[in-house]
Amino acid sequence: MAEEKTWALVSEVGGEHGYLEELADILKQHFRIICYRELLEDPVLHGPKIQVLFMWKYCPAAEPLLLGLLPSLKVVVSGGVGIDHLDVPFINSLGAKVANTPGVVSDSTADLTMGLLLASARKILDGHQIAIDPKTMHIPQSLMGVEVTGSTLGIIGMGEIGYKIAQRSKGFEMKILYHNRTRRNVEDEQAVRASYCESLDDLLRKSHFVVIAVKLTSDTTGLVGHRELSLMKPTATLVNISRGQVVDQDALVKALQSGSIRAAALDVTHPEPLPRDHPLLGLPNVLITPHIGISTYNTARRIVEKMVENALAAVKGLPVPNEVKLQLHN
């Protein structure tokens, strides 16, 4: 008889929040997968078999009701690096570890950041819409963007992703300023020619492009609000690839409507997706993508592989490579 694989709970395969077939196959190589819907058909029967909960795009949510059905749970593994949606202490209190997938997300997230920055600066969306519009008869001369080469980029949050954004901007001869909880070492700074701004206000005043790459914590919630937006140049662009709640969205709407800032490009909002009547959706100077920072075949595959790696370690009682342990002094 073949050795039974460990049971792991997933949201679904396919569908809005589900795994692509190819990615689910990677999970299936090592685990016996059960979908959330299947679990609910007979939670008393299936629940106790499940040792791993794989979270993908926040689903299934690791909430008390669900966790209560999983007495054998050893680990909650979240695909992606953000863990603001997880109550780590609570999950730990149930005897389960929490793991995420840092590192593997950084390149594609930094790439998307640059893509959003360039698309916004050079009005690529508008350009495409004009180019394919059935009414377009002439090439418009008035579709003017702002210069990226040689401009000043302000990075708020110079972690792994922030640093990779700096690396990419260097190729565009951008002047790089950054603000971080702690200053990076000299070699790191010199490698990308980045200058530390101890004062966030300073960075906001000087930057043509402000990129938010922090993680969401109680300290960074609402980090960019009315005051911060009013410090920015009226020709500046805000790019957010962190979490929607880092920005005060109402303040952002006002700033964009009034011309306090030139434009915004957001891969993240709060909630996701925004309600269909949200003012952000109607503004001409906003570019929004549906949280696709890691949406490439390569990166998604690497994330799933790392999820498997962490889950296998937890199940075997070995050290979990990317265990999330909350800092005591956070």
Next chain:
Amino acid sequence: MQGVCYVRCVRRLWGPAQASQILNVTNMHRSVRQLQHKKVMEDNKPWALISEVGGQGYIEEVTDIMKQHFQIICHKDFLQNPLLHGPKIQAMFVWNALPAPEPALLSSLPSLKVVANGGVGIDHLDVSYITSLGVKVTNTPGVVSDATADIAMGLLLASARNIVEGHQIAVNPNTTHKQCQMGVEVTGSTLGIIGMGHIGCKIAQRGKGFDMKIVYHNRSRRNVEDEQAVGASYHDNMDDLLKASDFVVLAVNLTPETTGLISHRELSLMKPTATLVNISRGLVVDQDALVKALQSGTIRAAALDVTHPEPLPRDHPLLGLPNVLITPHVGTNTYTTTRRMVQRMVENAVAALKGQTIPNEVKPK
């Protein structure tokens, strides 16, 4: 000072009423002299023919640059009375290929000394013909390169990561449940640059920041330092580049040799996961072949800042394909770069008129 003494004398000699009349006439004469003087100053500026301000022409913000050195006349105004205006015109500024320096127009400009183009591409100019008339041709290389390299990267990233599609899903009032298609990885992928001139090199520089593996094809190989600066490998055989690349960027100028450079055969050599980015000229690509390649999945996608013609006819198949991103030739469309181009265009024209060394003269081959 002299004016004040004059007024006092007149008032003393003639009494208030008559003095007033005389002074008014004198003032009028002075005003007219001043106006005439100003007009003479303006008339001293050479005349330049431009297409138009607004519309398909220049943005208002750059006209001051031209007016510093030239008296400008729009093509429409010129056509009101070509016999009157023609002989005055010494310079012609071409922007977006307008006004077209065709024989009919040029023959009505007997004093023309220079055709100054805004932009680096001059495929729309018959340089041999124009210079045979004793008229110089100039363009604006260099100043266009950064903005064009930026748009190349912008198109590459927008296509690779489905940014336009993503936005449409994010703001669509009806669909909240549609999944955005997975994109392809840019970091670490292979960037193949066809045409490694000033713009091509800047694209390579930018690609390097994404840890892309850079391969290039050019008429002539660049020197070792240039290659090492961006980690680029030369491919003598363009076919090799096409087979190896995840992103193929066209940055050549349009010549008889590069017309239709990318056709069925070249597209079929590319990977089915590859993206074609064109920031050169529409005619470098066989558009019918491109449509077929995109429809059949021979290549993954295309991102084009240039097409032939511009804009495409509204029923052109390229417009309907989901895996095509098109921008309306915005490669240099930033305020900063546009200003620099106009400045350079004016500098070239001024030098030509003064018989000085022209910074960017285009000589016939």
